[in-house]
Amino acid sequence: MMKRITKLVMVIFLLTGISTVNGQDKYGTEPKKCQQNLSLFHESVKAKNFEGAYENWKWCFDNCPKASLYVYSDGIKIAENRYKTGDKTAAAKLINDIYTQRIKHFPKNLGKVYSDWAKSLIKIGATKDQVFEKLDTAFKADPTGMSIKNLANFFQEVTDRNKDTNVQKVFDTYDDVVEGVNNKIDKLTKQSDVINAKDSLGKTLTSKEVKKRKNIGINLTALGQVEGVLDRIISKVATCDRLIPLYQKNFEAHKTDSKWLRRAVSRLFSKECTEDALYPKMVEAWVTSDPSPKAYIFYAGILEKRGEKKKALEFRKKAIDLETDPYKKADYLYRIARTMYGSSAVSYARKALKHRPNMGKAYLLIARMYAKSANSCGTDEISKRMVYVAAVNKARRAKAVDPSITSKANGHIRSYSAQFPSKKILFVAGVKSGSRHKVGCWIGETVTVP
Template sequence: MKTNFLLIVLVTALFSPKFSSAQDAECARTLSLFSQSAKIKDYKSAEPYYNELIEGCVDFRLATYQYGERMFKAFIKEAEKNKNTADQKKYAEALIENYKLRLANFPDKTAKGETYADIAQVKFDNNLGSKASQYDAFEKAWKMDKESFNSPKALYSYFNVLIDLQGKGEKDLQEVFSKYDELIKKVEQEEIHRAEEAEPLIKKQEAGEKLSSGEERTLKNSEIYLRNYSAIKSSINTLLGDLADCDNLIPLYSKDFEQNKENVTWLRNAAGRLSAKECTKDPLFFKLVEALHQKEPSAKSALYLGQLAEKDGKYSKALEYYNQSAELEENPIDKARVYNKIANNYKRKGSYSTARSFYKKALNQQPSLGSAYLQIADMYAKSANDCGNNIFYKRAVYWLAADYARRAGRVDPSIKSSADAAVSSYMGRAPQKPDIFQEPDIDEGSTINIGCWIGESLRVPSL
């Protein structure tokens, strides 16, 4: 009886407000000591405090796991530098445990897809477990919360492991293609998001307006992400390499055509892959498109019929199909591609105004489509002699062309070198500083109007 009474007293004391406050005070003291050392990167001194926190203050503050992440990453880097594989593995496993504890104790402040992708990345970077288990870790993150699975590095590593497994015969080629489509779609969606953030700020800069510190930070981060996503997309395409060339695709889909010719999903995916890789000259492509259009007339089947018509030199018929495709298409990226094809057709025919309207429609759907800006710039440059009342205004068109080319490189870093070369060329043909001084009523910073089909105004740059 006495023992039971003492137990009740002890439990009551442990859960009393006074005890809780004392415990919180001790947790706060330990966290303060941990964060002070972590802030100055004295992680050896910080580690014991971290261990205390995860023993007795596991759900006290999110900062425990934020600083813990930095600490273990520093330990891993040092161990790797010293080629100490035992320590590298130990700290990699500790970092994974740090992520798991954060997920368990602060679920509302932790993005699941992002964090599970971080765990998978740690396994991949530090060679923990088999390739199959690494792939399963990425797959878990992807299936659980692909919305927050945004790391360019993790997206690349995810596909890299899959390619390794396919090379060993543990994954089939169709699974590689399906995952490629998912990951490229994700990358392109993120590119659109970042380009949409950047576009109004770029225009504000071009108009000579000063950005706030917050806007400058947003623009800088957007452009960093755009560069990273561009690099990752290129790397993923390199990994896919020869696996997705026509020599592999055509036998693969030819072999399965008869058993899948009634399967709309299979037809759609096969035709899409052949279209994307320009395998449209093979008779198989026509068979796929014809079967698909009969089963499910859609934006995609209209697009493929347009490609076939264009291949046969039937450009008017191709435009008809492309317009049908654009009207039916709901996916912004795919709609942008169709608008871009239509614009290219009109540009080829010299219908620049109509071409520009379709390039701009494409950009409305996919603001990261830098090639559309480059095409508009090219049309402006080719129209310079027709769009001005005198030599100065004719040459001023090149400033406008340079603005569009410059914007192309900022929203799509994959074409930055081409865009920079175009900017340099256009600026070399545009009016120079002495030309501005000789023109009455025009100074650097003045706004001038460009006539003819272009119909835009521009700000005279400071040279």
């Protein structure tokens, strides 16, 4: 009995001792002073009293650097203020020391940390190469952690440095960024779906869930802008005149490299460089090296162009049947929708939405099909123009469920809203604003008269 008690006492002592050692390790050799100074400098920084915060902050920076991330996030604010108001050389060194020590003791979110470091270097007038070095390190760590502005600056620099000597590097960098961003969008969207599903069932969301959904929306909106920013930069480089010779030159060396083929085919498709004989050759090589659902979708496009519509549809259905991830399945259904027109396109877009209810681009596709059918789905000026109201409703729904496409959706809304029936036309026809109107033909939706 005494042995058991002795063992229990020893275990408690060891655990308590370990806890104390860990606490001392985090807060240094003077934990109470560290905690006190942490609180004091943080409150001073919140009050924007940066100079008043310096002494307490510097003590923590030197004596308990592992205590809190505030040592670094507040430290940068203090150091950048000193750069503005004091010895610029000393402050510039301090800024670099803060980032170096932060990475040593808190080596997480390095994409964002190095991106922020580059931002600080710009503020203190560092050279272009010094800034690019940090942006390059940020990109290699995690491009999705970089700010949109820094991503754009980095990609612009990569493009400028390589467009005439190594254009493949430009394309690879673009692909790495876009794939990383799209993966992060998918991840955040799935997290948002869980919260939205709970909300749709009438269950009360916790304050943490409400805040998380709001932050996800903000992040999705920002991430949704990335591809458009990069496209504007790459547009002068990624032309058919450049792409075709490049891929012809490299095809033999990469004809069994499924990653290279996937990226090359996707780029040729997105840039509408599909008329050259190289395109179907590359698609067939991709299907051979990687008989995957995505490859089947592209191959179906080749078959359809050759007039083999039945076989094309078989491959599309095969791709959908093989895919187990509902988000990817939705993407393939959306791709099928893009190859069709009118009610057929809308039918597949709706199937995509069943697997991914917040697929904003599917709603935008429906909006476009509605707008293109305005003349055929209306019998007079008002009924034709009311089709655009239905189109705007879908575009609004698109950005409501998917903040990442807000910018695109707003462009559709502006364009279609300009086609609404005017108050004069409505007055002459005796149609009241606010009344209900059923859109004709295959659309069949009831909308409110603007």
